[in-house]
Amino acid sequence: MGKSEYILWFDTVNNQDVARVGGKNASLGELISNLKAEGIRVPDGFALTAEAYRAFIAANDLADKIRHHLDAFAQEKQTLAKTGKTIRRLFQNAEFPEDLEAEICQAYRELSRRYQVEEVDTAVRSSATAEDLPDASFAGQQESFLNVSGETEILDACRRCYASLFTNRAISYRVEKGFDHMEVALSAGVQKMVRSDKACAGVMFSIDTETGFPDSVLLTGAWGLGETVVQGSVTPDQFTIFKPLLQEGFRPIIEKTRGSKAKKMIYTDDGSKNALQTIDTNGKERKAFVLNDDEILQLARWAILIERHYGCPMDMEWAKDGHTGELFIVQARPETVQSQRTAGMLKTYKLKDQAEPILTGLSIGDAIASGKVCRVLSTKDIDQVEDGSILVTEMTDPDWVPIMKRVAGIVTDYGGRTCHAAIVSRELGIPAIVGTGDGTRTLKNDQVVTISCAEGDQGNVYEGEIAFEAVDVNLDDIPPTQTKIMMNIASPSAAFNWWQLPAEGIGLARMEFIINNLIKIHPMALVNYDKLQDRDAWKTIRDLTKGYTDKREYFVDNLSRGIGKIAASQYPHPVIVRLSDFKTNEYADLIGGREFEHEESNPMLGFRGAARYYSDRYKEGFALECQAIKRVREVMGFDNVIVMVPFCRRLSEADRVLQVLVENGLKQGVHNLQIYVMCEIPSNVLLADQFAERFDGFSIGSNDLTQLVLGVDRDSSELADLFDETDEAVKLAIEQVIEAAHRHGRKVGICGQGPSDKPEFAAFLVEAGIDSISLNPDSVVQVKRLVAEREATQKS
Incomplete structure (x- = not known):
């Protein structure tokens, strides 16, 4: 055989050569050949071809012996473990034919010469001719060997790569995917090691x-x-x-x-x-x-x-x-899970009851599962794992795959979104929570738990079996509507969950949710960090803000990223971000907050919303909010973010807030910035024409508006029957605001709970001519269909 049949340099192969050098090596060649000019750096190297593998098999008379053991396994005459071990031993005891060995050594010397060293350090990776395919990842099925240098070591690593084509997990995976063991060949890639x-x-x-x-x-x-x-x-x-x-x-x-x-x-x-x-x-x-x-x-x-x-x-x-x-x-290599999902269908999961999690980590997948904990720390004990249990372990590797297929869910101590447990659980379609830190210590054998990956980036483990529902949402044939259907999104971690829905933006993103859940610290405590009297709060803030010399940057950085992720989920559609609207008791509960907040007898009508932004007591904290918005729009580029001012009681207050925004670099019209006002106070309705002269649009907060129009505490169980957004007085107020806004060419939308819960209320809004309705995500499809029907009725 000639050299070209045994050794191919990466820069001479591409994705058309998978049959010769396997998916991994073909892809490396594709990158070097086509994207090096774009500045992408890929370490140089060479591949032993599939022909080299077959020459190795033939020279050592291995084919019949391998087939014999695979047939014994297929007929259940031999265990998987014994089959794999026996075949791998055949490879380990075999020798390279002289001509192939010489060419491997010559190629290694050439690679060393290119890097101007005597013996270059390399990574020797397996590259099977059936891997890295769009519908089969073969993740971790074969071995890689790192920090390999010297001709003898290179040869040994290549031999071990060949043997790894028959690891237990690789044999099992090929059986599952329907690949013929003897048709799959292996190419070994020898690549310059990056000194990571x-x-x-x-x-x-x-x-x-x-x-x-x-x-x-x-x-x-x-x-x-x-x-x-x-x-x-x-x-x-x-x-x-x-x-x-x-x-x-x-x-x-x-x-x-x-x-x-x-x-x-x-x-x-x-x-x-x-x-x-x-x-x-x-x-x-x-x-x-x-x-x-x-x-x-x-x-x-x-x-x-x-x-x-x-x-x-x-x-x-x-x-x-x-x-x-x-x-x-x-x-x-091609991604193998999300890219294979069926378009037009969205499966959603939701817990029916609320509970406090006993353990948290990164959520993998978007499902929920309940079962008994099976805590296993080694693959030696995987026979203890019961079908349908929740596997709890420190980490997984490909040897765990046969067991992972049988469990309802997985919890690991370590790992991130790209670790083995995450990749395989996605491919298998089971929920996993990785990187919990101490799952194997917190959870006990036979303990019944529910794991939820349906609540955003954070995966939660709950005690006991909690009821949940799974709903398939058909996204096909949803009619367009003239009224824009938007969403209410509070959590950045959940924002990407709903990107497939036929929404046209976000009508309400609550800044206070990001502050409370991601930042957790009162902004004034960060402004006055060095002067804090509360030493416990000072220590907590010190620990949370490690890495930030200027503690204020911790607030701006985290808030801007939280807003940015929400804005990304609907870009380029508008995303209306409400400035902070905590009440004083809620601000006080933030870390360090009690030093900057006073007690109020009625926080609902107290020092909240617009009144805070120009007050000496909070304006330095508000400046941090403005910096975050400015960064989101001008550094990250999300000019689809619209600012909304909440609880703006008077026209003079509107003027003061707009001026403070200008002082903090947020001026209407600059970089296409729009500023809305939240319509939730009777004065906003009565003076709607004047507010329309100052703001670019209105967002009706139907909860607070109903509360103040009817004089009903929205949180009172005694008065629950009286709290009704469909009351004639509330509907009249909404109609007046819509008419006033349109007189001035302003947009008006609604972001309260009412349209999500009451279809008849959504129908009223369409008839009143509202421009947009913002809903909870799980109501979008249903209400959009209803709105389309009502709009069609109006036209007819």
């Missing part, structure tokens, strides 16, 4: 892995070699980037979550070859992000280029070289 042991590495997807939201890049990373991220043995940093605005030159990093990164995998420093070790990270490494913003954005740009070239969502591995500081892509 001195820096960091991780995984990147060009699609949101949980919801299928197509406009985001999900990036995870940890210190050291990337194996810890892939295996799920650490909880990595996580970043989300919005692709459309990145391509327009903005910096739309809409999520940055610091992982614990407790360990890292590095080369040993004892001089031995091929040796790796896992060590604890230090405190500085755990507190720091592995990438700076420029590096995050660079990798995201590469993800966009790679996805565009392949024409499908991609799963990529990246590494940073600690010597040169350069970033590299070391693998790229």
